Amino acid sequence: MKIKLLFGYIILTCAMSCSSSEDTTENPTNYPKNVMFIGGQNKYYALDSQSGQLKWSFPVTKGTFQYSTAFYNNNVLYVGCTDEYLYALDATNGKLIWKFKAGEAIESSVYVSNNTVFFGSDDDNFYALNAATGELKWKYKTDFNVSSGPTVSGENVYFGSDDGYLYALDQSNGVLKWKYYAGSFFNSSSPSIVQNNLYIGNRNGYIYNINKVTGELNWKKQLGSSLESSSPTILDGYLYTTDQNYLYKLDALTGDIIWQSYNSGKYSSSPFVNENYVSANSSSGNITVMDKQTGNIKWQKTIYSNSAESVSTDATVFVGGGGSNFVYAFLESNGAEKWKFPINSTTTSAPVIINKDGKVVYPSKSGGRD
Numbered sequence: 343m344k345i346k347l348l349f350g351y352i353i354l355t356c357a358m359s360c361s362s363s364e365d366t367t368e369n370p371t372n373y374p375k376n377v378m379f380i381g382g383q384n385k386y387y388a389l390d391s392q393s394g395q396l397k398w399s400f401p402v403t404k405g406t407f408q409y410s411t412a413f414y415n416n417n418v419l420y421v422g423c424t425d426e427y428l429y430a431l432d433a434t435n436g437k438l439i440w441k442f443k444a445g446e447a448i449e450s451s452v453y454v455s456n457n458t459v460f461f462g463s464d465d466d467n468f469y470a471l472n473a474a475t476g477e478l479k480w481k482y483k484t485d486f487n488v489s490s491g492p493t494v495s496g497e498n499v500y501f502g503s504d505d506g507y508l509y510a511l512d513q514s515n516g517v518l519k520w521k522y523y524a525g526s527f528f529n530s531s532s533p534s535i536v537q538n539n540l541y542i543g544n545r546n547g548y549i550y551n552i553n554k555v556t557g558e559l560n561w562k563k564q565l566g567s568s569l570e571s572s573s574p575t576i577l578d579g580y581l582y583t584t585d586q587n588y589l590y591k592l593d594a595l596t597g598d599i600i601w602q603s604y605n606s607g608k609y610s611s612s613p614f615v616n617e618n619y620v621s622a623n624s625s626s627g628n629i630t631v632m633d634k635q636t637g638n639i640k641w642q643k644t645i646y647s648n649s650a651e652s653v654s655t656d657a658t659v660f661v662g663g664g665g666s667n668f669v670y671a672f673l674e675s676n677g678a679e680k681w682k683f684p685i686n687s688t689t690t691s692a693p694v695i696i697n698k699d700g701k702v703v704y705p706s707k708s709g710g711r712d
Contacts, residue, residue: 373417374433378660379694380669381407383687386421388436391660391695394671394681398436411451411491411692414702415473420459422448428461430476440476444469451491451532453499455513460499462488468501468509470516480516484509491532491573495554500535502528502542510557520557524550529570536576536594543569543583551597563597565590571649573612573706582620584609589622591637603637605630610649612706619674621652621659629661631677641677645670651692651705662689
């Protein structure tokens with residue numbers, strides 16, 4: 343397993359509008375609402391997102407759920423673990439439906455489309471499984487770890503590998519459509535797609551805009567340092583991403599910098615963006631919430647977030663406390679603590695929320711949705 347530098351949001355409403363944080367698919371009325379799903383050491387949790395009370399937990403004998411972001415589909419939760427298994431869990435009660443063993447740890451986030459579960463593994467393979475049974479449909483071999491989360495758009499599934507390539511495969515059979523060489527690790531940075539534009543960051547400090555159909559470069563922009571910890575979020579024609587020192591707002595069409603916000607504690611997660619705010623976490627332990635228009639800090643909390651990903655919905659910011667061994671819910675407007683839940687382990691897992699309206703809200707780490 344490679345060294346993880348620790349770090350990860352997503353909505354759909356758009357034309358050149360989006361790839362941000364909410365999957366707007368409605369839940370049927372008999373499916374859960376007000377639920378937070380999040381991983382920890384040796385356990386995966388479901389909490390009541392309004393109260394912080396435990397709904398269920400799913401234990402494993404070894405391994406951690408801290409890296410792979412889950413995907414919710416038809417009341418099933420799909421998530422990878424460093425014990426080498428991809429798990430399908432009943433989202434209502436946490437019971438195991440099936441599990442599939444890869445060759446090494448699964449740090450990649452998961453994406454489900456057309457009854458197929460997509461994810462990568464540290465065994466250098468990218469996998470496609472039958473979502474109902476867990477049976478292997480196909481796999482594709484790269485030359486290094488695949489911890490970048492996949493994104494499906496049109497006929498293709500897209501992901502980065504630490505062999506330096508961005509891949510586009512036919513989602514039905516795994517046939518290579520194109521690959522683009524960036525030259526260094528993608529690590530946890532996952533592609534975000536708006537129309538025909540695919541955006542992704544790389545350890546070399548560049549953010550890329552690549553034509554999703556042809557694999558040709560539209561533009562690339564050199565920022566300050568590695569972008570491997572951050573999946574870009576696109577909303578209303580703007581791109582948000584972090585390197586170690588800055589959170590950036592760029593023009594998504596041109597790559598021009600609109601503003602950049604410095605953090606002496608070093609950013610180490612993807613930004614989560616909604617109508618008003620941007621939130622991101624640092625390796626020093628702070629969660630920072632900023633005004634989306636100006637980049638000015640609204641509030642900060644020291645929760646030893648240890649690069650945990652945040653998600654915001656229902657006027658609440660949800661985040662794991664990393665070194666504090668708690669999961670938190672804060673009022674988005676002022677940072678007042680609503681609740682915290684002890685999980686008896688560090689967590690850098692990205693939460694997935696089913697909000698009060700039954701909409702699924704994902705972190706940036708799980709890739710853009712068009």
